Amino acid sequence: MTIFTNSTFISDYIGAFLPIDSLFSTQGIMVMLLAAYALAMWMFLTSAPKVYTIMVSELEVARQFYQGLLELPVADVPLHYYYNYEQIGTAGLDPLYMSATSNATATSSSVRGSDGLWYQLKKNTQLHIIPGASYGHKNRQRHVCFEHDCLEDILLRVQSRRLKYKVRRNKPLNFLVKDLEERVIELAEVNN
Known part of the structure; x- marks a missing residue:
């Protein structure tokens, strides 16, 4: 004690x-x-969402496709997302996928992270749509992505909506989809 x-x-x-x-x-x-x-x-x-980026030929056609046809909900730009094109390596990107009117430096100075379209792909996954892809064969719309998982999710969405599509290649993933206006949209995975 x-x-x-x-x-x-x-x-x-x-x-x-x-x-x-x-x-x-x-x-x-x-x-x-x-x-x-x-x-x-x-x-x-x-807790921040995962962000997939897709480069498209035309933003308005992409809006009609993702928001209208695939019915993806519009998402807010995530707070953590600071986009820097030099980090994803567009300088080393195959010129086949880049627009003839833009180069990597023009793209990086004219488009910022909040520009483009933002959609909720899954619960904690967002889709960021930006301009900059070239047109494909026969002037078809081209959507280019660096992530295989992103394109698989979009393909599942296309299949669930019973849209006309054709898988051209599995590795790297490349498939065609017809929209309501009979435009052919090519979704292609870029293999870095």
């Missing part, structure tokens, strides 16, 4: 296991702030 009667002994005893004075020092507060910031960033980034 002598432990509980001597108050200095109690504070020393507790202080040995719980260093309160070092916890509330300047360094301790900085460590707690950094830990709280890291936790907040982790929570923010793990």
Whole structure:
């Protein structure tokens, strides 16, 4: 019982296991702030939606296709999304997929991350549609994507809507879809 009667002994005893004075020092507060910031960033980034980008020949035709025909809901631009074209490597992109009137530097300076169209593809997955793809064979609309999973999801949506389509190649994925105006839209995966 002598432990509980001597108050200095109690504070020393507790202080040995719980260093309160070092916890509330300047360094301790900085460590707690950094830990709280890291936790907040982790929570923010793990809850952020995955974003797939598709480059199209014409935005209005793409709007009619994704919003009208595939009935994808319009989505808000995610807060975490800062688009930088130099990071995805459009400079090394096959010229077959790039528009004849634009090059990588013109595209990167004229289109920003919030430009284009945004759709909700799945619960935590968004689709970002941007201009910049060339027209395909016989002037068909071309939609170019870097992600195989994205095109698979779109193909499933096309199949569920019972639209006319034809898979031309599985690896890299390439398929054709007819819209309501009988335009042929080519969806192609770019193999980097």
